[in-house]
Amino acid sequence: MRKVDPDKYQAKLHQILEAAVVCFAEKGFRGTSTNQICSAAGMSPGNLFHYFPSKQAIIEAIAEEDRREMSERFAQLAAEPDVIVAIERLVNSLLLQCADPVYAKIGVEVVAESMRNPEIATLFAASEAAIKNDLVALLQRGIVQGQIDATLEPKFAATWLIALIDGAVTRSVLDPDFELSTYTPTLMRMIRRFLE
């Protein structure tokens, strides 16, 4: 068997996932064929199959990458002593991601497909649960440090913060006037007043 260069292998994986994300954003998970992903990635079906046995495996890898990225983001916030500042940084970085139309479209696609396809819902459920747990832990640290109102229930507060990010994605799709740089300061005031 030919020896595989691990760096080249990773680069190829990344290239396939990038191409797949663009296809899924444009046509949805159901509306995209593996052939279309091959074309977008500039490779043959046989070659793609060497990396991913199915479309489902590609979606699974995207969910996994999303989960890993979120986890890294939370790990970085651990170094920030002020929990309110940490949450503002988190929200800002998530809002920036929502401003990317490809990311916003994938976000909406995940919700729309999860609604009708339990397999997709399951693929993204681990990611959902991890974000909620990490945010709950951050809020609990804020309560212990006296920076966050101790009468708030972290699980409920975390959920509404996540709902605000979900809502920012929806607004960016439905409201032609919605523009991050002008709308974000009001969101930050809302979050501070809620938590402090």
Add this chain to the structure above:
Amino acid sequence: MRKVDPDKYQAKLHQILEAAVVCFAEKGFRGTSTNQICSAAGMSPGNLFHYFPSKQAIIEAIAEEDRREMSERFAQLAAEPDVIVAIERLVNSLLLQCADPVYAKIGVEVVAESMRNPEIATLFAASEAAIKNDLVALLQRGIVQGQIDATLEPKFAATWLIALIDGAVTRSVLDPDFELSTYTPTLMRMIRRFLE
């Protein structure tokens, strides 16, 4: 020509729209055929055509009904002297709607389709703009009456309140733990702290 009983006509219209909403929630706007709507409404294609010339016309009527219902909701709130109470009542009634799986699914479907189909986006744009305008007017009244923080920009505040409702729809789809009666009190605290 046979004379049409206006009450019967309205009842039939309503029956078609109810059947269409259930189909659209299950299979999406694109995934639903007019034949499927006919079966769900228990009528022939020729008979349906008498009421709606196309699927697009049915979606248009659903958007129009949604706009009219929202407008009535805001009209009722005009009688409430306390603007914060009025907003709490509005949010509560919208959350109750989100708890209906058919309504939540249609909500997600509108976002997902608006993203890829400008015609659908246009159909629901009037509804979107009307809700934002009505909510801005309510917040402005609250500012004039001294119940709402005058340093808030009503347009931005209204948008984030709408984003919270969007987010509640998304949470109800993605978070298996999300349950309105336990999560709502924290949302109400968030809104009060934000606005007062």
